[in-house]
Amino acid sequence: MKPIRYIIILIIAFIIFPAGKATSQDRGVMNLPAYNHEKYHFGFILAINQMHFTIKMKDGFQNFTYDSLQSPDIHVDSLNLLNVTSDPTMGFTVGIVGNLRLGKYFDLRFVPSLAFGERNINFYLKTYNDGTASLVEIRKNVTSAHIDIPLSVRYRSKRVHNFGAYVLGGLKYTLDLAATRADKKEEENETLVKLQKHDVSAEVGVGIEFYNAWFKFGIEAKMSYGLTDLLRREENVYSGGIESLKSKIWQLSFTFE
Numbered sequence: 001m002k003p004i005r006y007i008i009i010l011i012i013a014f015i016i017f018p019a020g021k022a023t024s025q026d027r028g029v030m031n032l033p034a035y036n037h038e039k040y041h042f043g044f045i046l047a048i049n050q051m052h053f054t055i056k057m058k059d060g061f062q063n064f065t066y067d068s069l070q071s072p073d074i075h076v077d078s079l080n081l082l083n084v085t086s087d088p089t090m091g092f093t094v095g096i097v098g099n100l101r102l103g104k105y106f107d108l109r110f111v112p113s114l115a116f117g118e119r120n121i122n123f124y125l126k127t128y129n130d131g132t133a134s135l136v137e138i139r140k141n142v143t144s145a146h147i148d149i150p151l152s153v154r155y156r157s158k159r160v161h162n163f164g165a166y167v168l169g170g171l172k173y174t175l176d177l178a179a180t181r182a183d184k185k186e187e188e189n190e191t192l193v194k195l196q197k198h199d200v201s202a203e204v205g206v207g208i209e210f211y212n213a214w215f216k217f218g219i220e221a222k223m224s225y226g227l228t229d230l231l232r233r234e235e236n237v238y239s240g241g242i243e244s245l246k247s248k249i250w251q252l253s254f255t256f257e
Contacts, residue, residue: 031162031211040100043257047093051117052248053086061241070236072191076127081241083124091117097257107154115146121193140193145177150203162211172224174199194232199247201226218255
């Protein structure tokens with residue numbers, strides 16, 4: 001989460017401060033003066049994302065003992081689950097933008113996208129084999145290929161020459177194409193953490209926009225928080241101790257409209 005925050009801060013600082021200095025000295029020509037009065041317009045986005053999991057564990061999960069049949073990939077007599085954590089990685093997103101003007105400062109945004117990324121889930125275990133106890137860490141990689149269908153309402157600030165800002169909020173439906181391939185991959189003798197194919201998320205974001213001579217360029221930072229439990233339940237240690245597994249995604253988008 002920290003790397004993408006640093007990127008957002010650096011880019012916004014790099015663009016706003018030079019732009020503000022130049023504007024104060026020479027405002028120049030207002031580009032696309034009638035742009036915000038158009039009923040609708042289109043464009044595309046290029047984005048980087050950082051996918052997370054929010055993990056909630058069951059009460060007393062550390063007290064449950066799993067036998068050898070419930071602990072695939074680990075050749076031990078029994079084991080206890082001590083903790084589960086998640087590590088994010090960077091991915092990328094591409095999509096198209098549809099914008100409908102609702103009022104002087106309000107827009108309806110529809111941005112269907114294709115997002116790729118992956119997350120690591122770390123399982124910390126205490127194993128028992130022939131009376132000997134050991135601490136073991138197992139990392140499971142979860143790859144995602146999302147078709148995202150978000151619908152948001154955006155509130156724009158009053159345009160200041162060739163600069164504007166906005167906030168937005170809405171809902172997003174996600175279809176995970178990689179989740180449909182999990183069963184086929186497991187045939188290769190690797191036990192996977194399997195996810196549900198469908199998810200619904202709440203989204204909030206902020207952005208800044210620059211009006212050029214031919215198009216509008218924007219930078220948008222957005223956070224999506226999953227509302228549904230994604231974990232597919234199986235009789236093993238990888239799902240037995242988890243109460244819920246929800247998605248959380250940060251995204252930094254560059255828009256061209």
